[in-house]
Amino acid sequence: MIDPRRLRELKKLADTLGIKTVGAIDWQLLDQALISPSFSQVFNNDQMEFLGDSVLRLVVTLFITQGFSDRSLGEMAALRSNLVSDQTLAAIAEIYGLDHYMVMSPAARADLNGRQSYLADALEAVLAALYLSTKDFSLICPWLHPHLHRIADQLFAQPALGNFKEALQELTQAHWKSLPEYRMRELDPIAHLFQAEVWLNGCCWGRGEGKNIKAAQQAAAAVALVELQASLPQEKS
Amino acid sequence: MIDPRRLRELKKLADTLGIKTVGAIDWQLLDQALISPSFSQVFNNDQMEFLGDSVLRLVVTLFITQGFSDRSLGEMAALRSNLVSDQTLAAIAEIYGLDHYMVMSPAARADLNGRQSYLADALEAVLAALYLSTKDFSLICPWLHPHLHRIADQLFAQPALGNFKEALQELTQAHWKSLPEYRMRELDPIAHLFQAEVWLNGCCWGRGEGKNIKAAQQAAAAVALVELQASLPQEKS
Numbered sequence: 135m136i137d138p139r140r141l142r143e144l145k146k147l148a149d150t151l152g153i154k155t156v157g158a159i160d161w162q163l164l165d166q167a168l169i170s171p172s173f174s175q176v177f178n179n180d181q182m183e184f185l186g187d188s189v190l191r192l193v194v195t196l197f198i199t200q201g202f203s204d205r206s207l208g209e210m211a212a213l214r215s216n217l218v219s220d221q222t223l224a225a226i227a228e229i230y231g232l233d234h235y236m237v238m239s240p241a242a243r244a245d246l247n248g249r250q251s252y253l254a255d256a257l258e259a260v261l262a263a264l265y266l267s268t269k270d271f272s273l274i275c276p277w278l279h280p281h282l283h284r285i286a287d288q289l290f291a292q293p294a295l296g297n298f299k300e301a302l303q304e305l306t307q308a309h310w311k312s313l314p315e316y317r318m319r320e321l322d323p324i325a326h327l328f329q330a331e332v333w334l335n336g337c338c339w340g341r342g343e344g345k346n347i348k349a350a351q352q353a354a355a356a357v358a359l360v361e362l363q364a365s366l367p368q369e370k371s
Numbered sequence: 372m373i374d375p376r377r378l379r380e381l382k383k384l385a386d387t388l389g390i391k392t393v394g395a396i397d398w399q400l401l402d403q404a405l406i407s408p409s410f411s412q413v414f415n416n417d418q419m420e421f422l423g424d425s426v427l428r429l430v431v432t433l434f435i436t437q438g439f440s441d442r443s444l445g446e447m448a449a450l451r452s453n454l455v456s457d458q459t460l461a462a463i464a465e466i467y468g469l470d471h472y473m474v475m476s477p478a479a480r481a482d483l484n485g486r487q488s489y490l491a492d493a494l495e496a497v498l499a500a501l502y503l504s505t506k507d508f509s510l511i512c513p514w515l516h517p518h519l520h521r522i523a524d525q526l527f528a529q530p531a532l533g534n535f536k537e538a539l540q541e542l543t544q545a546h547w548k549s550l551p552e553y554r555m556r557e558l559d560p561i562a563h564l565f566q567a568e569v570w571l572n573g574c575c576w577g578r579g580e581g582k583n584i585k586a587a588q589q590a591a592a593a594v595a596l597v598e599l600q601a602s603l604p605q606e607k608s
Contacts, residue, residue: 180444181436188425188432195425199418207417270507321558321566322578329558341559 136161144168147235151277153264160267167259168235170252172242179259186258187218189265193274194218197282202290208349212298212356213289215342217282219357223254225364226281232256288363289356298355305362306334314339314358316351332358373398381405384472388514390501397504404496405472407489409479416496423495424455426502430511431455434519439527445586449535449593450526452579454519456594460491462601463518469493525600526593535592542599543571551576551595553588569595 136144144164148156163182171178194217198210205213216222227233233243236256242248264273289298306314314332321327321343330350332340339361342353373381381401385393400419408415431454435447442450453459464470470480473493479485501510526535543551551569558564558580567587569577576598579590 181440181447184444184447185432185436188429192425192429195422199422203418207421210418210421319558321556 136165140165143235147230147232150230153273153277155273158268158273160263163263163266164260167263168232168237168256170236170238170242170256172239172252173237179256182259182262183255186260186262186265189261189271189274190223190258191218193261193271193278194282196271197279198286201283202286205290208344208352211344211349212342212353213286215353216289216340216356216360217285219340220250220254221340221357221361222285223257224250226278227253227257229281232260285360288360298352298359302332302355302359302362305359309362309366310334314355316354318347318350330354334358334362373402377402380472384467384469387467390510390514392510395505395510397500400500400503401497404500405469405474405493407473407475407479407493409476409489410474416493419496419499420492423497423499423502426498426508426511427455427460427495430498430508430515431519433508434516435523438520439523442527445581445589446535448581448586449579449590450523452590453526453593453597454522457487457491458594458598459522460494461487463515464490464494466518469497522597525597535589535596539569539592539596539599542596546599546603547571551592553591555584555587567591571595571599 141161144159144161145156147164148159153159166177167179167182167186169178171180191214194214198205198213198217202210202213232253233249233256236243236252238252242252261274261278265271267273302314306312312334314334317331317333319329319331321329326345327343328345328347328350329341329343330347330353331338332351332354340354340357340359342350342355342357344350344353378398381396381398382393384401385396390396403414404416404419404423406415408417428451431451435442435450435454439447439450469490470486470493473480473489475489479489498511498515502508504510539551543549549571551571554568554570556566556568558566563582564580565582565584565587566578566580567584567590568575569588569591577591577594577596579587579592579594581587581590
């Protein structure tokens with residue numbers, strides 16, 4: 135049985151996510167999804183994160199193939215890289231203040247370098263809990279899709295439509311008077327898999343993979359683009 | 372509308388897969404899933420392969436977390452690497468003679484080096500078509516799960532239970548009088564992602580990734596183990 139105080143917290147989280155059919159939620163699973171391995175090595179969210187990663191990937195791929203089927207496969211892959219990245223997941227987790235619901239050791243909570251990773255892991259575990267509650271995506275899509283839409287719109291609203299490298303170049307020239315640098319690695323010479331990193335001002339802003347150098351750079355640029363836009367001072371609307 | 376002769380072929384494929392509820396299948400989608408980009412650049416299976424990759428990953432991860440939740444995360448990840456690999460997918464596609472249902476250019480069909488890749492892609496696209504037909508996994512699990520079970524049993528039936536490196540070492544010593552060689556790459560120093568390759572007799576038999584060297588080697592060993600076992604002469608039963 136779940137502690138009544140904990141249950142109240144979890145109901146508040148479901149409310150924050152905007153979930154209407156809370157009766158469908160398996161609260162025990164949602165509870166476990168928010169327990170970090172730093173708190174308990176035995177009862178924690180690590181298996182649910184393992185599952186949630188795959189739940190997220192299918193939700194995101196369905197979103198892309200339904201909404202952006204006119205795009206090239208390279209653009210779709212770049213968008214997917216961005217939407218499933220730890221950066222994106224952690225940013226969504228921050229919006230909902232997910233760390234307030236997490237059970238973790240004080241040391242892990244104080245580790246700022248690990249923050250992106252534990253937030254992303256917890257959000258993935260929450261996706262697994264919600265998927266397992268209903269065996270479909272009905273508890274997930276209503277609140278996750280608006281975020282996916284917002285990020286996809288940001289990416290595709292660039293003047294260099296869908297060409298993330300060109301859009302990134304325009305952005306960095308306009309705001310930092312410098313060009314991004316791409317650092318390449320060949321991950322797998324047999325399967326022709328490449329990894330690109332985008333560096334600017336001594337930081338790596340995005341990472342992406344692809345079956346050729348261009349595709350890997352586009353994927354990395356798509357991640358960096360959203361990150362760098364988010365780092366700009368907000369314009370008044 | 373779909374050509375009646377093509378429809379008969381596709382019904383034969385559904386029958387071969389053992390699908391009982393053929394009325395639920397979207398035949399247009401299944402038709403498209405079997406059209407290679409080598410045949411048509413416009414109407415082919417590339418977007419469905421993009422989606423099917425994610426469908427497969429969720430089906431496999433659910434299979435693992437439901438059936439092998441007592442295993443370590445490292446073992447689960449190694450098993451997943453194996454089950455979603457092109458090698459495994461192509462082997463399953465061969466069992467059903469999937470190439471007989473594929474529409475592709477004669478040059479692509481004759482390309483033996485590309486065979487594993489186009490069979491794996493087509494099987495993933497078929498998974499997408501079946502998922503989209505019902506929006507669940509009911510057309511997939513009944514025929515795919517037995518294959519997943521068979522491969523998982525092979526992996527976990529080793530004397531060195533779940534320790535794929537040890538099991539591989541025993542196998543190669545027994546049959547080839549030599550030890551496998553692991554070649555390592557650090558894919559991503561920031562996220563601590565490693566890739567291992569298993570080499571024996573001048574061939575790479577498996578590849579795997581992991582968050583540390585041991586995990587990457589276990590994942591690669593799990594792939595190599597099944598491949599090398601399959602390469603052995605069949606014992607009489």
